[in-house]
Amino acid sequence: MLGTHYLVDYWNCRDLTAEQWESVLRRAIDRAGAELLDFRIEQFEPQGITAFCLLSESHLAVHTWPEKDFVGIDLFTCGTQIQPELAIDVLHESLAPIRSQIRRVDRGDDVATGESPEIHTALRSGGE
Amino acid sequence: MLGTHYLVDYWNCRDLTAEQWESVLRRAIDRAGAELLDFRIEQFEPQGITAFCLLSESHLAVHTWPEKDFVGIDLFTCGTQIQPELAIDVLHESLAPIRSQIRRVDRGDDVATGESPEIHTALRSGGE
Numbered sequence: 001m002l003g004t005h006y007l008v009d010y011w012n013c014r015d016l017t018a019e020q021w022e023s024v025l026r027r028a029i030d031r032a033g034a035e036l037l038d039f040r041i042e043q044f045e046p047q048g049i050t051a052f053c054l055l056s057e058s059h060l061a062v063h064t065w066p067e068k069d070f071v072g073i074d075l076f077t078c079g080t081q082i083q084p085e086l087a088i089d090v091l092h093e094s095l096a097p098i099r100s101q102i103r104r105v106d107r108g109d110d111v112a113t114g115e116s117p118e119i120h121t122a123l124r125s126g127g128e
Numbered sequence: 129m130l131g132t133h134y135l136v137d138y139w140n141c142r143d144l145t146a147e148q149w150e151s152v153l154r155r156a157i158d159r160a161g162a163e164l165l166d167f168r169i170e171q172f173e174p175q176g177i178t179a180f181c182l183l184s185e186s187h188l189a190v191h192t193w194p195e196k197d198f199v200g201i202d203l204f205t206c207g208t209q210i211q212p213e214l215a216i217d218v219l220h221e222s223l224a225p226i227r228s229q230i231r232r233v234d235r236g237d238d239v240a241t242g243e244s245p246e247i248h249t250a251l252r253s254g255g256e
Contacts, residue, residue: 002198003191005135009235042165042182050187052180054170058191059178063131063204065236070130072235074202076191105231107137107200108193 002108003058003078006088010071010097018043021051024094025060029053032087034060034077057082071095076107130236131186131206134216138199138225146171149179152222153188157181160215162188162205185210199223204235 016024018041029036035056042050047067053060058076065071073091077084088102144152146169157164163184170178175195181188186204193199201219205212216230 002193002196003200005200005202007133007233007235009237037170038168040166040168040180040182050182052168052182052187052189054168054178054180058200059180059189061180061187061189061204063186063206065130065206068130068236070236072131072133072186072204074133074204076189076200076202078191078193101237103233105135105233107135108196108198109137109229 001106003076003106004084005074005076005105005107006084007103007105008073008075008088008091009101009103010073010091010095011100012069012098013071013095015066016095018049018051021049021062024090025051025053025062027094028075028087028090029055029060031090032075032077032083032085034082034087060087071097078107129234131204131234132212133205133233133235134201134203134212135231135233136201136203136216136219137229137231138201138219138223139228140197140226141199141223143194144223146177146179149177149190152218153179153181153190155222156203156215156218157183157188159218160203160205160211160213162210162215188215199225206235 038054040052049064051062057079061074063072075084166182168180177192179190185207189202191200203212
């Protein structure tokens with residue numbers, strides 16, 4: 001296994017400004033022990049943002065759909081020094097979703113083994 | 129379901145330059161009917177690239193690990209007008225992987241139903 005990809009889907013979380021998103025994402029990256037190389041955020045009209053954080057260890061991306069109360073976050077990391085779960089803790093605390101669906105997909109599995117891809121699902125509820 | 133996320137893992141595919149990657153990705157986006165808003169590519173030393181394509185319909189991201197003969201691609205799209213499968217056809221033809229693992233994850237499922245997340249896996253072999 002080469003990398004770990006968390007697909008984090010949140011419903012009805014806190015409504016953040018672009019500046020607040022930047023702050024949360026930088027904190028999440030820092031907590032995971034990852035290195036941020038470049039940060040981009042795009043504000044859409046009339047609403048919604050896309051943020052992309054280029055990491056030494058792959059990427060963190062966010063798309064928001066305020067009109068659907070939905071946020072989709074991807075955290076793809078490689079290497080053994082990173083703790084992506086700590087980044088997700090920061091996201092969860094900062095965004096306080098009413099509902100969430102978090103899936104982990106291992107990237108770079110050896111498909112030659114014929115094993116089916118592993119997918120880990122955690123459902124958390126409550127906005128904490 | 130709000131969006132469709134394809135996680136495309138390739139092994140032993142063609143070794144492309146950054147310029148070739150840009151050409152392939154632009155063609156893939158065009159074929160899918162998506163709109164490219166911003167394109168970034170980062171060349172790492174001694175090797176490897178990260179490319180991020182900001183789309184009106186979410187994103188296309190690529191990370192390469194030439195030292196491991198591995199490429200991880202993400203295509204996250206929303207909306208009913210997009211045909212992400214056509215983008216993957218372009219990737220497959222252009223990169224000619226010896227092995228591949230393609231997983232589709234629906235984003236924004238209604239978790240209130242309690243259904244387990246749907247994951248679709250296709251294993252394709254042969255570089256064509």
